Amino acid sequence: xxxxxxxxxxxxxxxxxxxxxxxxxxxxxxxxxxxxxxxxxxxxxxxxxxxxxxxxxxxxxxxxxxxxxxxxxxxxxxxxxxxxxxxxxxxxxxxxxxxxxxxxxxxxxxxxxxxxxxxxxxxxxxxxxxxxxxxxxxxxxxxxxxxxxxxxxxxxxxxxxxxxxxxxxxxxxxxxxxxxxxxxxxxxxxxxxxxxxxxxxxxxxxxxxxxxxxxxxxxxxxxxxxxxxxxxxxxxxxxxxxxxxxxxxxxxxxxxxx
Numbered sequence: 108x109x110x111x112x113x114x115x116x117x118x119x120x121x122x123x124x125x126x127x128x129x130x131x132x133x134x135x136x137x138x139x140x141x142x143x144x145x146x147x148x149x150x151x152x153x154x155x156x157x158x159x160x161x162x163x164x165x166x167x168x169x170x171x172x173x174x175x176x177x178x179x180x181x182x183x184x185x186x187x188x189x190x191x192x193x194x195x196x197x198x199x200x201x202x203x204x205x206x207x208x209x210x211x212x213x214x215x216x217x218x219x220x221x222x223x224x225x226x227x228x229x230x231x232x233x234x235x236x237x238x239x240x241x242x243x244x245x246x247x248x249x250x251x252x253x254x255x256x257x258x259x260x261x262x263x264x265x266x267x268x269x270x271x272x273x274x275x276x277x278x279x280x281x282x283x284x285x286x287x288x289x290x291x292x293x294x295x296x297x298x299x300x301x302x303x304x305x306x307x308x309x310x311x312x313x314x315x316x317x318x319x320x321x322x323x324x325x326x327x328x329x330x331x332x333x334x335x336x337x338x339x340x341x342x343x344x345x346x347x348x349x350x351x352x353x354x355x356x357x358x359x360x361x362x363x364x365x
Contacts, residue, residue, distance in 0.1 A: 111204035116327025121193035128336030149205035153183035156221035156228040157198035158307040217259040231263040233299025241295035314343040
């Protein structure tokens, strides 16, 4: 299964999060510790998403710039340009992911997290069993235009389409994530549904049949499939929902079959 992370806090370089720490996401791409559910390496692409600093435009300031994204359909260790890019970009909010593609699903940059819609960045670690037949009824909830522009015929893209559709309808982020995860589990029992969602200010994450760990400091929050770097990490309970900012964290159990 894929590995991913999310960070909210003081400005930090992408390299300091993804490349440099001990057992970084970069290292996890070929030496993961906890690939429950299948797979041995994460060589089917990688992606980074971040929020640029506000920019002055004439006398005005762009207060909420759109998130930036860099995705490749190659192993993260094979991108010769990545270090220059990652050392030169700093951000207060980051999502990173390395992909282990699910059998019988396509490959390509459009299948790689993070996915994006407006201010939102999204990543999924896991799989939906019985794809695509198990999700037909869920897909019927979406407008045809959403299905036609989904980007890739993979379970992660559908999961994101379902969540982003609710976000656009005004549903709160935590409620949108929790309700979709529960509906997918009902339609496709034993789904693996660890998700990360941020708008650059708040972070919503689920631990659902996959490991997810939390590291907090006085001014930052980091979650990751596997601990990396220094500091104390706590594993989130299975079937739990995290709602966080850089300085606050709330973890609540999610309803559903145990």
